[in-house]
Amino acid sequence: MMLSTPPAILVDQPIKTWFGVGGVARRLAVPRTAAELRELIAAEPNAKILGDGANLLVADGGVQELVISLAGPGNGELAASDLSAAAGAAVGDAVEVDAGAAVHLFRLIRSTTDAALSGLENLAGIPACIGGAAAMNAGGKYGSFGDYVVHVDAIDRRGSAVRLSREACGFGYRTSVFGHGELIVTGVRLRLVKGELAPVKAKLKEVTEYKTSTQPMSASSAGCAFKNPTLKVAIEGIGAAGQRVSAGMLIDRAGCKGMTIGTASVSEQHGNFLTASKEGKADDVLALIRAVRAKVAERFGVTLETEVVIWGAEL
Numbered sequence: 214m215m216l217s218t219p220p221a222i223l224v225d226q227p228i229k230t231w232f233g234v235g236g237v238a239r240r241l242a243v244p245r246t247a248a249e250l251r252e253l254i255a256a257e258p259n260a261k262i263l264g265d266g267a268n269l270l271v272a273d274g275g276v277q278e279l280v281i282s283l284a285g286p287g288n289g290e291l292a293a294s295d296l297s298a299a300a301g302a303a304v305g306d307a308v309e310v311d312a313g314a315a316v317h318l319f320r321l322i323r324s325t326t327d328a329a330l331s332g333l334e335n336l337a338g339i340p341a342c343i344g345g346a347a348a349m350n351a352g353g354k355y356g357s358f359g360d361y362v363v364h365v366d367a368i369d370r371r372g373s374a375v376r377l378s379r380e381a382c383g384f385g386y387r388t389s390v391f392g393h394g395e396l397i398v399t400g401v402r403l404r405l406v407k408g409e410l411a412p413v414k415a416k417l418k419e420v421t422e423y424k425t426s427t428q429p430m431s432a433s434s435a436g437c438a439f440k441n442p443t444l445k446v447a448i449e450g451i452g453a454a455g456q457r458v459s460a461g462m463l464i465d466r467a468g469c470k471g472m473t474i475g476t477a478s479v480s481e482q483h484g485n486f487l488t489a490s491k492e493g494k495a496d497d498v499l500a501l502i503r504a505v506r507a508k509v510a511e512r513f514g515v516t517l518e519t520e521v522v523i524w525g526a527e528l
């Protein structure tokens with residue numbers, strides 16, 4: 214029997230995030246199989262899981278815990294997908310597709326839409342790996358990741374494998390049971406629908422264009438910094454009690470657009486995007502998050518909750 218060597222633990226590694234700020238991982242591992250991931254977690258139950266780093270702010274002091282990267286081809290079988298069920302499907306048929314946690318969402322969108330499978334084009338433009346997309350239930354105007362899930366394979370912090378049906382995943386607005394850190398996604402099964410290539414690609418283009426025309430996609434950010442809040446009481450000109458309203462609109466109306474602290478700014482294009490300049494500092498982004506939150510609370514009495522996940526610092 215061939216014994217596989219456990220993944221090497223690399224020291225003082227940069228943590229790749231879309232913000233492009235923050236310190237290093239003192240120790241980082243890149244598992245290639247679910248078994249390796251289980252071993253790592255069983256040994257270090259408080260390890261942090263890194264996907265594409267698109268919803269992550271790492272403090273300037275870095276991260277002391279082991280960081281486990283599930284972020285791309287280096288993850289071997291965890292970065293593989295299987296679209297074989299699409300072969301021979303007729304238009305209108307449901308087709309189930311498997312993908313590992315480390316598969317990049319944009320690659321899966323490309324391969325499924327190339328195969329005329331409809332569904333994931335609705336998530337075009339959202340940077341993520343599959344595990345991060347499931348954990349955050351990534352989505353927007355056109356739909357959310359959880360809409361397409363049949364089941365999710367995960368491991369718990371003791372290293373035991375579990376399979377959760379979509380109903381058990383607790384998908385809600387930018388949340389799921391995987392977003393709390395106890396369960397680590399290793400792979401998903403998605404249900405898509407075989408369509409005609411031209412309309413599937415046309416929808417992909419429409420969603421991509423909407424995304425790039427409304428959000429500063431090329432700036433260094435983590436997408437929306439805050440969740441859209443549900444109003445506890447009615448606010449004139451904003452919304453009724455119980456209504457979910459746009460955090461970007463509140464930020465804008467509180468006069469925060471363009472606000473800058475050191476190397477961090479509130480985007481002029483979209484108030485809920487906080488951006489960092491080249492050579493930026495996480496401390497500046499953290500200070501800006503606090504300042505924006507204080508301004509919105511002062512103006513509207515609404516406390517914004519962060520959507521961005523923060524490692525190594527408290528707000």
Ligand SMILES: Cc1cc2nc3c(=O)[nH]c(=O)nc-3n(C[C@H](O)[C@H](O)[C@H](O)COP(=O)(O)OP(=O)(O)OC[C@H]3O[C@@H](n4cnc5c(N)ncnc54)[C@H](O)[C@@H]3O)c2cc1C
Binds near residue numbers: 347
């Ligand atoms: C330009 C830009 C645009 C964006 N637009 C959108 C948008 O339209 N809609 C939207 O919803 N989001 C958007 N985001 C945010 C981001 O794309 C999503 O939150 C995405 O789901 C993050 O996935 P990730 O793999 O990058 O996760 P990461 O940022 O690496 O991690 C985020 C959280 O998920 C956890 N996690 C990662 N992998 C796993 C795993 N395998 N198992 C369990 N937990 C895991 C991490 O520990 C962390 O807590 C945007 C971000 C950027 C930079």
